[in-house]
Structure formats: C-alpha cells, structure tokens
Amino acid sequence: MAKASNTDIVPQVKAAVDIVEFIGGYLDLKPAGGGRFKALCPFHSEKTPSFHVSRDRQTFHCFGCDKGGDVFTFLQDIEGIGFREALQNLADRAGIQLSAYTGADKEADNERTELFKLQSFAAKFYLENLEDENNGAPGRTYLATRGLSRETVIRFGLGYIPEAWNAITDAARSKGFRTGLLERSGLAKQGQHGLYDHMRNRLIFPIREVSGKVVAFGGRTLGDDRAKYINSPESPVYKKSRVLYGLYETREALRQAKEAIVVEGYFDLLRCVDSGIENVVATCGTALTAQQAGLLKRYVSNVLVVYDGDEAGKRAALRSIGILVAAGLSVRAMVPPDGQDPDDYIRDHGPEAFRQMASEAPDFVQFYVRMSDDRTGTIEGRSEVAKELFAVLRDIDDLVRREEYLKLLARELSLDPHRCREEFEKFLRGEAERSNRELPEPEAIPAINDHDREFVGILLSDEKLLEDVVAALRPLGLTPTPLLEVVEAVSAHPIAQVPQHLASDAAKRLFSAGASGEETWGERGADLTRERIFRFEKDALTEERGHIKEEKYRAQRANDDDRATELAIKEIELSARLDKLESLSRGLKLAS
Numbered sequence: 001m002a003k004a005s006n007t008d009i010v011p012q013v014k015a016a017v018d019i020v021e022f023i024g025g026y027l028d029l030k031p032a033g034g035g036r037f038k039a040l041c042p043f044h045s046e047k048t049p050s051f052h053v054s055r056d057r058q059t060f061h062c063f064g065c066d067k068g069g070d071v072f073t074f075l076q077d078i079e080g081i082g083f084r085e086a087l088q089n090l091a092d093r094a095g096i097q098l099s100a101y102t103g104a105d106k107e108a109d110n111e112r113t114e115l116f117k118l119q120s121f122a123a124k125f126y127l128e129n130l131e132d133e134n135n136g137a138p139g140r141t142y143l144a145t146r147g148l149s150r151e152t153v154i155r156f157g158l159g160y161i162p163e164a165w166n167a168i169t170d171a172a173r174s175k176g177f178r179t180g181l182l183e184r185s186g187l188a189k190q191g192q193h194g195l196y197d198h199m200r201n202r203l204i205f206p207i208r209e210v211s212g213k214v215v216a217f218g219g220r221t222l223g224d225d226r227a228k229y230i231n232s233p234e235s236p237v238y239k240k241s242r243v244l245y246g247l248y249e250t251r252e253a254l255r256q257a258k259e260a261i262v263v264e265g266y267f268d269l270l271r272c273v274d275s276g277i278e279n280v281v282a283t284c285g286t287a288l289t290a291q292q293a294g295l296l297k298r299y300v301s302n303v304l305v306v307y308d309g310d311e312a313g314k315r316a317a318l319r320s321i322g323i324l325v326a327a328g329l330s331v332r333a334m335v336p337p338d339g340q341d342p343d344d345y346i347r348d349h350g351p352e353a354f355r356q357m358a359s360e361a362p363d364f365v366q367f368y369v370r371m372s373d374d375r376t377g378t379i380e381g382r383s384e385v386a387k388e389l390f391a392v393l394r395d396i397d398d399l400v401r402r403e404e405y406l407k408l409l410a411r412e413l414s415l416d417p418h419r420c421r422e423e424f425e426k427f428l429r430g431e432a433e434r435s436n437r438e439l440p441e442p443e444a445i446p447a448i449n450d451h452d453r454e455f456v457g458i459l460l461s462d463e464k465l466l467e468d469v470v471a472a473l474r475p476l477g478l479t480p481t482p483l484l485e486v487v488e489a490v491s492a493h494p495i496a497q498v499p500q501h502l503a504s505d506a507a508k509r510l511f512s513a514g515a516s517g518e519e520t521w522g523e524r525g526a527d528l529t530r531e532r533i534f535r536f537e538k539d540a541l542t543e544e545r546g547h548i549k550e551e552k553y554r555a556q557r558a559n560d561d562d563r564a565t566e567l568a569i570k571e572i573e574l575s576a577r578l579d580k581l582e583s584l585s586r587g588l589k590l591a592s
C-alpha cells in the first residue's frame with residue numbers, strides 16, 4: 001500500500017523541486033550552456049569542476065568520481081540520509097503533504113510533527129524555569145560561575161530543569177501531550193510509579209537540527225549525579241550521528257570562515273562563540289560520524305579539530321581525522337597545552353591566544369606524528385605510526401593531495417620518500433588482498449564502460465534509435481544487465497522519472513553518466529547503434545548456444561543419442577548464424 005502511493009508521490013515531489021535550484025542551494029553552480037550547470041564536486045575534492053547538473057533531464061553527474069542521479073540521490077548522498085527521509089525533506093520543501101498519500105505515513109508524519117511540538121514546548125519550559133525567580137536559582141548560580149554573556153545564553157536557549165520527578169512530565173501533560181509521546185521523545189521515562197523526568201536538576205542545552213528545530217537536549221548535572229552530562233536518547237526526530245551541537249547557530253560563520261573548529265563539549269563551544277570565535281561546532285561526547293563530516297562539508301572545506309591531550313583523546317583523534325579526511329575535508333588538529341580544554345584555555349589566556357594557536361595548528365599528518373612522539377624514537381615505532389597514517393591517506397581520493405601528504409609523512413617521520421611510497425603501495429595491496437580474503441563478494445563498484453555510457457547518451461538524444469533498439473531487443477530475451485535495465489526504463493518512462501524505475505545501483509550510475517554526456521552524435525550515433533544491435537543479437541545467440549550445449553551434454557550423459565544429435569545440429573546452426581553476424585558487423589564497421 002505504502003509502496004503504491006510512494007510511486008505517485010515521487011514524481012510529484014520531483015516535478016515540484018527543480019534540481020538546479022536545489023543543488024544551487026548547496027553548491028556554486030556556474031551555467032555551462034543549454035540548461036547545463038557545472039560546479040566543484042561535493043563528493044570528491046577537485047580543483048576544476050567536473051560536477052554537472054542538467055535542467056532538462058533533472059539529473060546530476062560527476063565525471064570525476066562517477067556519482068550521479070536525481071534530486072533524491074543528491075540529497076541522500078550529501079546529507080547521508082535514506083530515501084524516505086529525502087522524500088520527506090523534499091516534500092516539506094515543495095509544500096506537499098506526504099500523509100495525504102498513505103495512511104501509514106500519515107501516522108509517522110503526525111508523530112514527527114507532535115514530537116517537534118513537544119520538544120519546542122520543552123525548550124521553552126526549561127528556558128522559563130531558568131529565568132523563574134525561585135525555580136531557576138541553582139541554574140543561574142551555576143551559569144554565573146561559567147561567566148558566559150547573557151546574549152550567548154539566550155542565543156543558544158539554555159535552560160534549567162529543577163530537582164523534581166515530574167516537572168516536564170506534568171507540564172507537558174497539562175498541555176495535552178500524550179504519555180506515549182513523552183516517552184518516545186526521551187523527555188520522560190516509564191518507571192514503576194508511572195512516568196518521571198529523564199533529566200532532573202540539570203542545566204539544559206537544546207540541540208537543534210540544521211533547520212533550527214529542537215530535536216533533543218543535553219543536560220549537565222548541578223547536583224552530584226554520577227553522570228555529569230547526559231543526552232536525550234534517539235527518537236524519530238533525533239539521530240545523534242546526524243546532528244552537531246551549535247551547527248544551526250554557527251552555520252553562517254562556518255560558511256564565511258570556510259573552516260569549522262570542532263570541539264568536544266557544550267561549554268567549549270559556548271566559550272568560543274562568547275569570545276567572538278563563531279565558526280565552531282561540538283560533538284558533545286559522541287565519536288564523530290561520516291554523516292556529521294558530510295554535514296560540515298556543506299559549509300566548509302577545512303576543519304580544525306581540537307582534542308583533549310589524554311590517551312582516549314589521542315585514539316579518538318585518529319579515528320575522527322580519518323572520517324573527516326575521507327569526506328574530502330582538509331584537516332588540521334591541535335591539543336591545547338597543560339591538559340586544558342578550549343573553555344579553560346580561553347578563560348585563562350583569552351581568545352586572541354586561542355586564535356593564534358588555531359592559526360598555527362599543523363595539518364593532521366604533522367599533528368599525529370608529533371602526538372606519537374613516544375613511539376617515533378625507533379624504526380619500528382615510526383613504521384607503526386606510518387601505517388596508522390596510511391590508513392587515513394588511503395581514503396583521500398585526490399591523488400595529488402594524497403601524494404603531498406605522503407611526502408610530508410616521510411619528512412615528518414624521517415623516512416626515505418621513495419621507500420615510504422613503496423611501503424604505502426604495499427599497504428594498499430595488502431589491504432586489497434585482505435579485503436578479498438575476508439569478503440568473498442566485496443561490494444566492488446564496477447567502472448562504467450565508456451561504450452555503454454555513450455550508447456545510453458545516444459539513446460537519450462534520439463528517440464528513433466531508441467525505438468529501433470527496443471524493437472530489436474524484444475525477441476532476443478537477453479539476460480538482464482544494467483545496460484538493458486536502463487534501455488527498458490528509458491523507453492518506458494519520461495526521462496525525469498527514469499532513475500526511480502532503476503533497481504540496481506549500476507544501472508542508476510550508468511543512466512546518470514549517459515544522461516550527462518556532452519557529445520552530439522548525428523550519423524555516428526546511428527552507426528554505433530546498429531553495431532550495438534548486432535552485438536545484442538550476438539549475445540542472444542551466444543547465450544542460446546550455451547544453453548543448447550548444456551542440454552546436449554545432459555542428453556549425452558543420459559545416453560539419449562537422438563536428442564544429443566539434434567542438439568548438436570542446432571549448435572552448429574547457431575554457430576553459423578553467429579559467424580554470419582560477425583562478418584556483417586565487421587562490414588558495418590569497415591563502411592563507417
């Protein structure tokens with residue numbers, strides 16, 4: 001049921017959102033003539049634009065990294081979200097009510113809407129509690145010790161929840177929010193005596209998604225609770241791997257600075273912003289994820305990660321560096337001295353000293369080598385550190401950049417550059433072998449065959465040729481391939497709807513590559529098509545001959561001589577037809 005309505009809604013949402021406008025909100029698109037646009041690809045790092053968007057076809061394709069598809073694919077890839085969420089997002093944007101299309105979705109939609117309402121109610125409740133003359137005293141007293149300006153406190157909407165079991169629970173219920181919703185929001189928990197507040201006697205930090213909606217809360221205890229900080233659990237509106245604290249408030253500053261300073265805690269971020277260092281986001285105790293890196297990539301191309309200098313911090317460092325680098329970001333890193341966090345450091349030394357330290361922060365290779373100085377005294381240790389960094393360099397798509405880092409790594413570790421390069425290649429081979437051994441069927445993405453891509457481009461540019469091909473294919477009954485999948489979808493649906501009718505990734509990629517081709521074909525298109533039809537026919541004959549052969553063997557094993565002879569004759573006939581096709585297609589090639 002839901003599926004059937006999805007197919008109605010998808011084209012409608014797609015028709016309502018122009019891909020050029022939509023992608024233009026993310027990237028700096030430059031017109032390239034004929035309703036085409038170009039930009040630097042957000043999915044790999046590059047210096048000259050190979051990312052193309054076509055208004056006519058409502059598709060995008062990158063010739064550098066081969067990513068492509070429609071507006072749904074783009075949104076899914078850039079935000080790291082699933083199809084359902086992309087659909088929701090685009091429908092919201094187009095003002096189309098998804099719930100009008102399916103009963104099941106309607107419930108989920110309503111719940112999301114209700115959850116957003118509840119979270120925003122809670123944020124207001126916490127804020128009012130902080131300002132309440134009697135209730136808010138502990139919160140205000142604590143905040144005073146942190147010395148943040150009132151402006152920052154208000155901007156980030158900090159709040160307070162008193163030491164009671166039912167403060168938010170009662171307030172929300174009296175506003176008519178249902179028990180189940182309160183539980184799912186994470187604001188309250190179910191105990192033996194009913195619902196009780198998840199956070200009590202805590203300073204509250206509202207966590208917003210990029211659109212500005214409050215989706216969760218962080219809470220710092222003001223009592224002696226063992227857990228200094230706790231966060232809302234995940235909910236239908238809060239996936240912690242996809243949210244960065246402060247991003248909504250600081251995103252303009254990030255865009256302007258082109259660099260994000262990534263800190264760990266709420267107060268690190270608030271201290272920075274309070275001191276006029278606005279291009280900051282915080283991970284708040286969770287390990288950085290690829291989705292978060294993707295979020296950052298929307299606003300900046302550079303990231304400066306600030307770590308605590310302890311062992312856990314060091315281990316976390318390499319992991320998050322790897323994730324950021326793999327997202328195509330340029331990464332620098334630093335550790336404030338004397339075990340201080342950014343909050344302490346700025347309070348002690350002032351924002352200028354922090355700015356100075358930030359401007360001098362080394363890139364991640366130098367940073368990691370220096371942080372590993374307990375090991376770099378020996379050759380074994382250096383080679384170990386090199387290998388740890390190889391694992392990060394491996395994920396850099398831009399080979400020039402990778403090469404530069406490799407040189408830097410050799411220099412920092414005092415290794416011979418050629419030797420280092422060899423070791424890196426050995427490392428890559430070892431990785432490949434290991435992945436072959438461990439995963440018998442790795443999700444290898446086969447490269448798109450140039451001839452197939454051209455062929456799809458030809459069919460999209462010439463309806464007559466498309467008809468010829470479809471007519472030629474019909475009687476052949478070939479085993480499906482990504483190319484055949486594309487041909488079928490292209491012949492059956494308007495171009496803008498083709499991607500959603502393609503089941504395999506390979507077909508989707510092939511279609512978007514073909515759809516983004518710049519060539520004009522003319523006569524050559526017709527020749528290549530005729531050639532291709534010959535090939536389809538040959539493929540069909542070869543397939544059929546294969547079946548006949550198999551059947552013949554079976555007949556031979558069963559001592560069915562008559563049947564075996566019959567099949568052998570068929571096989572010879574098929575071979576003859578194949579030869580004839582072969583010479584025909586050779587003649588065609590010679591003529592063209």
Ligand SMILES: [Zn+2]
Binds near residue numbers: 051065067
């Ligand atoms: Zn690309």
